[in-house]
Amino acid sequence: ERVSRRRFLTYSLASVGGFLASGILFPMVRMAVDPVLKHGEEGEFVKVGTVDEFNDVPKEVPFTKPVKDGWYETEEKLTAWIMKDENGDILALSPICTHLGCTVNWEGGGNENRFFCPCHFGLYYKNGLNVPNTPPPEPLQKYEVKIEGNDVYLGPLQPNPVTE
Ligand code: FES
Numbered sequence: 001e002r003v004s005r006r007r008f009l010t011y012s013l014a015s016v017g018g019f020l021a022s023g024i025l026f027p028m029v030r031m032a033v034d035p036v037l038k039h040g041e042e043g044e045f046v047k048v049g050t051v052d053e054f055n056d057v058p059k060e061v062p063f064t065k066p067v068k069d070g071w072y073e074t075e076e077k078l079t080a081w082i083m084k085d086e087n088g089d090i091l092a093l094s095p096i097c098t099h100l101g102c103t104v105n106w107e108g109g110g111n112e113n114r115f116f117c118p119c120h121f122g123l124y125y126k127n128g129l130n131v132p133n134t135p136p137p138e139p140l141q142k143y144e145v146k147i148e149g150n151d152v153y154l155g156p157l158q159p160n161p162v163t164e
Helices: 002-033
Strands: 046-050 059-069 072-084 090-093 115-117 122-124 142-148 151-158
Touching (some): 046 059, 046 072, 090 151
Antiparallel strands (some): 046 151, 059 072, 072 090, 115 122, 142 151
8 A cells, every 4th residue: 555655656756757847848949949939930920901991091000919939929019000101002100109119199189190299299290200300319110011912911110211
């Protein structure tokens, strides 16, 4: 009776140990084999709608993007102001003010045809260019856009090289 109980305990400890080892070793092996996962998947594109959902008035679109860091997976909550530009191409701007990082609003604070940042009264034109003599030092960043069929996908943020 005592012996079998001890043997049972030994088996249990061994399997717990094996379970813990696999939990630690497997992600280590995975990270070693797949260095892309280790640094997150920055090039990933996320579907945010279809081309005909957008027109020349910027529309606020929240979306989530999966983020992987090794074996840890989570998601990042993001927002884009999406519109069609004068050529009919999709333009997706970041809402993060380039002054100190507040969130800009389309036609906020009674400003027609401008993005407005309420923190220090920053203004941007519709294409994201910062209005001179307001606090923002640079244009709003834009998301890389990919169209597949009728679907709109957003990728990583990039500088927005617009000029007046
Ligand atoms: Fe937007 Fe200062 S953070 S104007």
